[in-house]
Amino acid sequence: MKTVTQDRPYSQTLTRLREAGLRPTRQRLALGRLLFDGGDRHVTAEALHEEAQAAGVSVSLATVYNTLHQFTEAHLLREVVVDSARTYFDTNVSDHHHFFLENSGSLMDIDGNKIAITGLPQAPDGTDVARVDVIVRLQGTPRAAE
Amino acid sequence: MKTVTQDRPYSQTLTRLREAGLRPTRQRLALGRLLFDGGDRHVTAEALHEEAQAAGVSVSLATVYNTLHQFTEAHLLREVVVDSARTYFDTNVSDHHHFFLENSGSLMDIDGNKIAITGLPQAPDGTDVARVDVIVRLQGTPRAAE
DNA sequence: TCTCATATTTAGAATTATTCTAAGGTGTTG
DNA sequence: CAACACCTTAGAATAATTCTAAATATGAGA
Numbered sequence: 001m002k003t004v005t006q007d008r009p010y011s012q013t014l015t016r017l018r019e020a021g022l023r024p025t026r027q028r029l030a031l032g033r034l035l036f037d038g039g040d041r042h043v044t045a046e047a048l049h050e051e052a053q054a055a056g057v058s059v060s061l062a063t064v065y066n067t068l069h070q071f072t073e074a075h076l077l078r079e080v081v082v083d084s085a086r087t088y089f090d091t092n093v094s095d096h097h098h099f100f101l102e103n104s105g106s107l108m109d110i111d112g113n114k115i116a117i118t119g120l121p122q123a124p125d126g127t128d129v130a131r132v133d134v135i136v137r138l139q140g141t142p143r144a145a146e
Numbered sequence: 147m148k149t150v151t152q153d154r155p156y157s158q159t160l161t162r163l164r165e166a167g168l169r170p171t172r173q174r175l176a177l178g179r180l181l182f183d184g185g186d187r188h189v190t191a192e193a194l195h196e197e198a199q200a201a202g203v204s205v206s207l208a209t210v211y212n213t214l215h216q217f218t219e220a221h222l223l224r225e226v227v228v229d230s231a232r233t234y235f236d237t238n239v240s241d242h243h244h245f246f247l248e249n250s251g252s253l254m255d256i257d258g259n260k261i262a263i264t265g266l267p268q269a270p271d272g273t274d275v276a277r278v279d280v281i282v283r284l285q286g287t288p289r290a291a292e
Numbered sequence: 293t294c295t296c297a298t299a300t301t302t303a304g305a306a307t308t309a310t311t312c313t314a315a316g317g318t319g320t321t322g
Numbered sequence: 323c324a325a326c327a328c329c330t331t332a333g334a335a336t337a338a339t340t341c342t343a344a345a346t347a348t349g350a351g352a
Contacts, residue, residue: 023348025300045339060302065339081281084225084233086338099269102276115265117280121256123245124288130248134263135227135279142270169319171329206331211310232309300347312335319328
């Protein structure tokens with residue numbers, strides 16, 4: 001008896017796209033699968049594009065950009081601003097923060113429940129806090145870790 | 147009796163440049179004065195360039211970039227990464243964090259002594275914490291504030 | 293299944309911030 | 323004030339991202 005998961009490798013992504021009101025095109029399914037099958041990931045547009053090529057998925061860089069932005073609007077991804085040179089997209093959309101390895105340009109999640117920030121001043125009148133980002137910038141190379 | 151400050155408007159910047167081992171050229175003095183005479187500031191290269199032009203200081207955009215980077219290396223400025231579209235430089239180099247007004251693209255300091263972050267996981271083996279940045283992203287427009 | 297309106301993809305041009313290059317100008321030191 | 327290393331600069335070059343407009347694919351309905 002075959003497992004259901006093997007029969008429907010795209011199912012998770014398909015459902016996510018449907019729920020987001022995005023047509024499940026070949027490109028979006030393939031990119032969605034690369035992004036969501038497996039653990040949490042941090043990607044740049046260029047990196048995802050190369051990964052798609054390597055996986056034999058033909059998709060233009062423009063579409064990678066479009067898709068990443070659409071996924072972000074649909075809250076399937078979120079943008080992480082850590083480096084003014086490039087934009088990172090994070091598949092973990094829950095409350096969390098980041099370690100940023102400045103040498104390699106890679107990111108690691110810090111669970112949002114684990115840390116607490118106290119003493120934050122009130123937001124100015126007329127404004128609302130959209131989000132609080134904590135970025136721990138690291139120097140050096142981690143031993144035996146991704 | 148004239149005040150000393152009036153007689154030597156550049157003195158502070160001159161001293162800072164000397165201490166940083168940077169030649170006090172016309173451009174660096176002028177940009178330094180724009181940056182450091184007055185309270186804490188957050189500027190982009192483009193904005194500082196325009197400001198210099200408006201003040202009648204002839205300086206190229208390339209020099210503005212060079213100078214901002216040299217000042218940053220000399221710890222007279224620090225870079226703030228909040229927006230992937232442009233780089234901000236902050237004249238406040240003491241321990242602090244930021245409110246970022248996403249509508250206007252402006253920054254406000256949050257005193258580093260006022261806030262505390264607890265529960266941060268250890269940095270991975272082989273790495274050191276270079277800095278912790280907290281960015282509070284705000285939506286909306288503050289009433290009567292810069 | 294076929295058709296059609298609409299959404300999507302795409303190549304390539306355009307944009308934008310930033311960096312580079314190489315040539316001429318300036319500050320400092322002896 | 324000569325000499326040299328450091329600076330500035332115009333303009334070209336780069337790199338990430340967005341735009342454009344034309345071609346293609348999708349989903350709904352007959």
